[in-house]
Amino acid sequence: MDRNGYIEKALSLGASDAAWIPIQDIRVDDRFPGYCKEPGCSGYGRSMSCPPHVMGPQKFREYIARFESALAFKFDIPWDILVSDDRYPVFRVLHETATSLEAYARQDGYANAKAYAGGSCKNIFCSEHKDCNVLFGTGECRYRGISTQSMSGNGVDFQQIVKCLNWNDGVDKSTGVIAGIVLVG
Numbered sequence: 138m139d140r141n142g143y144i145e146k147a148l149s150l151g152a153s154d155a156a157w158i159p160i161q162d163i164r165v166d167d168r169f170p171g172y173c174k175e176p177g178c179s180g181y182g183r184s185m186s187c188p189p190h191v192m193g194p195q196k197f198r199e200y201i202a203r204f205e206s207a208l209a210f211k212f213d214i215p216w217d218i219l220v221s222d223d224r225y226p227v228f229r230v231l232h233e234t235a236t237s238l239e240a241y242a243r244q245d246g247y248a249n250a251k252a253y254a255g256g257s258c259k260n261i262f263c264s265e266h267k268d269c270n271v272l273f274g275t276g277e278c279r280y281r282g283i284s285t286q287s288m289s290g291n292g293v294d295f296q297q298i299v300k301c302l303n304w305n306d307g308v309d310k311s312t313g314v315i316a317g318i319v320l321v322g
């Protein structure tokens with residue numbers, strides 16, 4: 138595998154940085170899906186890609202053990218955007234980057250590659266729609282191949298990845314980090 142090629146692909150898609158991390162360095166925390174519920178995200182329970190409809194920490198831990206490593210990528214975004222409604226187009230790019238990298242890995246022969254990204258697809262893509270098509274059995278995902286599952290909704294400790302990769306180093310205090318991962322292997 139040309140690992141640098143994946144990093145270059147992520148950067149070409151606009152990511153601020155990308156790096157490979159061993160699977161054992163991804164910490165999965167049982168508490169995280171609970172945070173989606175309380176204090177809460179309005180996407181909780183309203184999409185097939187968010188808790189409690191995703192596999193959740195226990196199963197996710199077992200699931201990722203079959204992979205060797207993950208490509209992590211991030212975007213540095215000003216906080217004033219992250220705390221406003223302007224964050225949704227930004228998170229859309231995050232999801233599109235994740236799914237593009239997943240497709241890239243599949244084309245590279247890793248048929249089981251799987252992407253995850255921060256944020257709820259219900260809020261990011263389907264806020265204008267009352268219901269998630271997949272959850273209600275009314276059709277396919279409206280954004281199939283573009284949106285993906287919530288990373289923290291499966292228990293992934295995103296801050297630990299940021300710390301592990303020193304991704305906060307040199308980042309201005311007025312800037313926050315949003316991220317995704319693609320399991321490959």
Ligand code: SF4
Pocket residue numbers: 183184185186258259262263268269270271272277278279280281284
């Ligand atoms: S239709 Fe797709 S993008 Fe929309 S909420 Fe459901 S899973 Fe998410």
